[in-house]
Amino acid sequence: MGRVYNFSAGPAVLPEEVLKEAAEEMLDYKGTGMSVMEMSHRSKAYEEIIQTAEQDIRDLMNIPDNYKVLFLQGGASQQFAMIPMNLMKNRKADYIITGQWAKKAWQEAQIYGEAKAIASSADKTFSYIPDCSDLPIDDDADYVYICENNTIYGTKFKTLPNTKGKTLVADVSSCFLSEPVDVTKYGVIYGGVQKNVGPAGVVIVIIREDLITEDTLPGTPTMLKYKIHADNNSLYNTPPAYGIYICGKVFKWLKKQGGLEAIQKKNIEKAQILYDFLDQSKMFHGTVRKEDRSLMNVPFVTGNEELDAKFVKEAKAAGFENLKGHRTVGGMRASIYNAMPIEGVKKLVEFMKKFEEENA
Ligand SMILES: *Cc1c(COP(=O)(O)O)cnc(C)c1O
Secondary structure, three states, X not given: OOOOEEOOOOOOOOOHHHHHHHHHOOOOOOOOOOOHHHOOOOOHHHHHHHHHHHXXXXXXXXXOOOEEEEEEOOHHHHHHXXXXXXXXXXXXXXXXXXXXXXXXXXXXXXXXXXXXXXXXXXXXXOOOOOOOOOXXXXXXXXXXXXXXXXXXXXXXXXXXXXXXXXXXXXXXXOOOOOOOOOHHHOOEEEEEOOOOOOOOOOEEEEEEHHHOOOOXXXXXXXXXXXXXXXXXXXXXXXXXXXXXXHHHHHHHHHHHHOHHHHHHHHHHHHHHHHHXXXXXXXXXXEOOXXXXXXXXXXXXXXXXXXXXXXXHHHHHXXXXXXXXXXXXXXXXXXXXXXXXXXXXXXXXXXXXXXXXXXXX
């Protein structure tokens, strides 16, 4: 069997070119006689891999010099704790609850201080982004926290919240490198890479230098201090070396595609094909308020659970994998990250049309 169209929310599809290149270099990376997996993270060859990866993500996102780029472990979920441990000087932070991941981050922060939910879309199953233009932000809040793209519910902040001068912290796991971004609007941008950037095991943290201090909460483990990783250029201990190498290849691939403006254009085109179909279908419906729709994760339902299950099953048999919706939402979800080719989306829509005709 060949490769399928993989609509998984994560770990997710990676560019075929990147996988092929990695396969070619598997046994002998550039004449070193060994795989990147077998290599010292202090070797010349590896130093070049991690430094090039950092430079490439800096180029892609236009990251200013006063921000550090850290390649860490522990997934996005570890950041739920690292953020308060490092940033909660006043032990106060404001959270905007737009889904499960924001909620988990908020719950974790409550271990460390007074984490307040200042807005939420839980009343309508997180199907929209609340108005964040004038929120009751605490004068002493150390930061305002958002999950910018909600992987499970398929919503995305199209405008960032008005934080009233407070530091903005954003989990961008599922929209990382999907469009251009103004890094200066954030104090911290972070994401687990297994959604849109690379293999599981790496989380990238882009953090403004003034937020990196010795002054962490008492009891913060050394490994959870941004400063130790920043001072050691992500080489304090053994980093997730092979994962970073693959991320580096994805950065090169993105540059070849024309960078983030170009990939955004493609992402808009892909999402449009699917949303246009959903908007005219008599069987399938999108579940998200139109203006808040994500370009990356597209949830939809038929309104009939049996029909949903039949669709997922038949889609799988036809080579469209992982279309089942998250267990908390039901229905279907198509994740159409950077590496999903446009043909994959076109063929999915053709399949949906056919299914609709056959089951009308
Ligand atoms: C998947 C996901 C997470 C959790 O990532 P882990 O690396 O598994 O901890 C957190 N936030 C968002 C937005 C996600 O999509």
